[in-house]
Amino acid sequence: MKIFARIYILGILVTFVAGCATNKSTPLSNGVWRGTLATDASIDIPFNFEIYDSLGIKQMAFLNGKERLNINEVTETADSVYIKTALYESEIQAAKVPGGLQGVWIKHLPNKTVKMVFTAEANKDFRFMKDTGNKAVDVAGRWSVEFHRKNAANTYAVGEFEQKGNKIDGSFLTTTGDYRFLSGVVDKNTLMISAFSGANPVLFTGDLTDSTDIINGKMYSGPSSVSNWSARRDEDAMLPDAYKIAGLKAGNDHINFTFNDLEGKPVSLTDDRFKNKVVVVQFLGSWCPNCMDETAFLAPFYDKYKDKGFEVIGLAYERYKETDKAKAAVMNLKNRFKINYPILLTGYTNAPGQVEESIPALDNFSAFPTTIIIDKSGSVYKIHTGFSGPATGKHYTDYIQAFEKEINGLLAQ
Template sequence: MKKLIPVAAIVLLSLPTACSGQPATVKPGTYRAVLKTKGGELPFGLDIQPAAGDAKAYTVFALNGSERLKMDPATVQDDSLRIPMALFESELVAKIDGNTLRGVWRRRRAAQQYQTLPFEAQHGVNYRFTADTKAPNGNLTGKWATNFGSKTGRVDTVDAVGVFEQKGNRLAGTFLTPTGDYRYLDGNVVGDSLFLSCFDGSHLFLFKARHDPATKMLTGGFWSGVSGYESWVARFDPKAELPDPAKLTYLKPGSKTLNVSFPEPNGKTVSLTDPRFKNKVTVVQILGSWCPNCMDETNFLSPWYKRNKQRGVEVLGLAFERSPDMAVSGPKIDRMKQRFQIDYPVVLAGTNDKAQASKALPDLNAVVAFPTTIFIDKKGQVRHIHTGFSGPGTGKYYDQYVDEFNRLIDKLLAE
């Protein structure tokens, strides 16, 4: 585990000061950014543009494949640029040096302690892993039955399905798992090797693998965050499937509904027996503000609710945060609601430990994933539970989920 460094030390290391008294300016445009991890460089894109009306402010997007993920407003202090991602308690802080940004990415882990990685970005460089456009040795487009942590070098169990699309030497896709997906992965195929990465402020993913065309196998390593590592193997399999997400979490025998009563950040207690939920179809979202897959689902649910609430539907968010203290977690819930313009109530239901979350919801056999989505009919009875969420980075699997979601809501409203 990487040693945690006190915040005061980080400030001194990552916020150098200029002597001129004049703030530096950032060259607008796209940058090839890298985090220097134990697995090597983890590349991603940044698009940095001046914000209207403020010479020290910038609008920044992280670029991963087709995703343009908006960061919080960035600011310049002396000769350094700060790009915050408050929802995930992380930020990029870098000294501005012409076409180059150099500094650190850091994320709060506990109290006044941070995890950090070196960060660098170069203006006008648009490639991911390689500028070489030479054709690779094979095409990896399709589905791959995947096993993480394999000690045999074989796919003995399928705990993920890789879904890739390759065009030339560019590769994009993700891994589907029973509890969610690995969001937008982008990279290259170089010779017989695969390289994929993702950075979204919380997730730091780096995949490398060697492709054996004879056996149709991928064998490689997966680095996550500051210190995470797993080996992985995958077998090309157009029929690869995951367990049914409707069978992982279910009501205990004898239970028909959820008995929940938790506080919002404003102190108001919300229960499914409240008048706003009576005779309405209700979607209960088990989530956390720290969870990017949950944010993908929220990015779908929030505008969906605005369009459909007049039909007699409600949504209730049950947030399981890192701290049970409302003074700590309440502001995070409020920031999440503001970022995604959430109109439905989001309550603090407990901590993000799955065992503790399961205790907070005793009508369920277990909470096995964040997010988990529960559908309740007009009579207050649970009709369907979906574990995990296939986000927009999964392409057709996201479209399929949205279609199934809407069909189920239509069915429950028609009853």
Template sequence: MKHIHVNTGVRAFLFLSFAIVLLISACTSTTSSENAIKHGSWRVVLHAQGQEIPFILEAADSAGKQVLYLLNAEERILLNDVTQQNDSVKIGLHIFDADLIAKADGDKMAGRFVKNDTPEPYSIPFTAEHGKKMRFSESPAAASYDYSGKWEVMFTDAEGATTEAVGIFEQKKNYVTGTFLTTTGDYRYLEGEVSGNNLKVSTFDGNHAWLFTASAVSADSIQGEFISGLTGHETWKARRNEDAALANADSLTFLKEGYESLTFSFPDLEGKQVSLQDPKYKGKVVLVQLLGSWCPNCMDETAFLAPYYKQNHNKGLEIIGLGFERSPEFEKAAARLQKMKSRFDIQYDLLVAGIADKEAASQALPALNRVMSFPTTIFIDRQGKVRKIHTGFSGPGTGKYYEEWVADFNATMQQLLAES
């Protein structure tokens, strides 16, 4: 996925005061027997760049403990790390090193979305209202334009750099869902509305806050803006094209001339050095997954690979996750990967391979022409030869594209596992 760096522009005094609140909370917070947040649906609005980036939270109880669910279209992300101190509440955001911290007051909340893994202060204010289920308007104007279908898209950033994408949308009256696919991943579950001929869709996965707006230019063309977090801003244009397609994801990353296999050695989460040449992997089909705990597309791929490994490990399958994390410090990087391991019950090996940088990943695996995406998945046969490299990931938010990926993955693995 294309990631926009948006960790500048927060006023120092705001961050300093908020850091003090965090420190006090860390020292004194408790989990109350009373609910920190009123049960039911909450419409949450992040206030960034003069825009509203809305999403929905649902508060409930699970086994006597308050939990929340982050809702994006069909997606429900469980948030079960909720602590409170008096009228303040801290919500840990899934596997990400980020929190929602707020003051709850009956049917209202106000606070900030804070990312803890950025080198510079990052926080966005938010407000929330209980009992609201609509992402945008309660009563939008009747839709006069149908965004359903496939679109050939071009994003343009502030420097004029462009990114090709394929947009897919499904619209029922005012309600619309969809996503954008790129060569490095998808923009996951987008949800929103069409009011008149104007489109608004948003998503918040716990790490990224995105808002896409557009209006119709003609029967088959649209144009709009893309707002990402604190400062990310791009424009985009699209034309309807049911044949729109991206480059083959199996052709973008490949072995350099003269290479047939990979070699690497990185520490696991306990610090023990692990090599692809270890006896454990000899004669096995091995998947090497380049990932980061900060990466939502990696989260989606891991949600598939973790149970797949458990079901197929006894057939001669091993998976090695190479974690490229925000922090260069081993202890911090290992802790983030451990949280991911626990959340998804990952039973395959996770190694700390370096920092979250494509160039660093390319240097760590010099047999590859380049690493252009997290995740990247490398298929290795029982003889230790690389058979396929898949760049990016089309997750469940892409519908049939995810189903096609699953079918292709299963076919590839069936072939590799059947070989002697």
């Protein structure tokens, strides 16, 4: 009955927004807002965003921990608001109501459209609840995490959290990347953390038996995904070496490919541009938040080193095989991060097995992003799976420092 009610309400809201509300409303107010997205399980995933003016134009920023993701495609009418996150091909359509907004979040996928009921309240800077002053269990530190999968092998992660009072910031690190900036609270013995920046809403809840165990964990992702998780405090928790996950098939020490760039011109690793240079091949997708984090690092790094014998090639594995749709998605990424290195449209998608089909020498490719470092002779030097972004703190700074040192070492050879 609850799920049916959600679908019914969603239909009403879509019709209401599309048809344009008739209530007279005031302009969209600046400040921090509290938004929620309703799952099919009748669980609300909360998040925060800020509305502000820039040169007299309304702007929006998703707020998650230390991250602020600015969105400049905000359209306001007398009774409605439309917010587009072009990078993730998603949007919010909402009607103005007293004190806030009501509407729907829409994400466009190649074979379907995902929708979730959206509500928001103005001038609410808390995410889950106001600070009650209740003594909270201490969760700050490092945790060994296990995600329990119904029809697949369990997966493992490392959780790292910072805590001030009952407020929590942190992330989960996995072999394929991190869950980016998570933010929330500990209320007595209940942990609640969430994130949303236009791509995919996620909520983690769990019970703290004490300061050493998290049980009865639930992970809600998007409108319908629900899975279980648990954790135990472990300051020595570690993930497998990211350089030892993917590799090359026996007998290979090179990779080869020829794909078209965004202008339709074929580009190959054997082109003169890349000869006798250190080359990084970035496997990415515009749909991938961890790829966005890596690109935010690689784009200025390339600009710094491009005149020193260093090159980057991005290989885009989009959700669309159609060239025009894939190109449009990649252009959003290119423009957002001011990418000056070539990004090639592979014609393949992110479906399992497609990357290894496109680059036959690869073995055990398992994640976007994956980064291949090629030395001046054209041999594969290292392959790094995943990317630990800014949300992982020291792991991020340690990686980029080691990466720069490694590139400098190869350039000096």
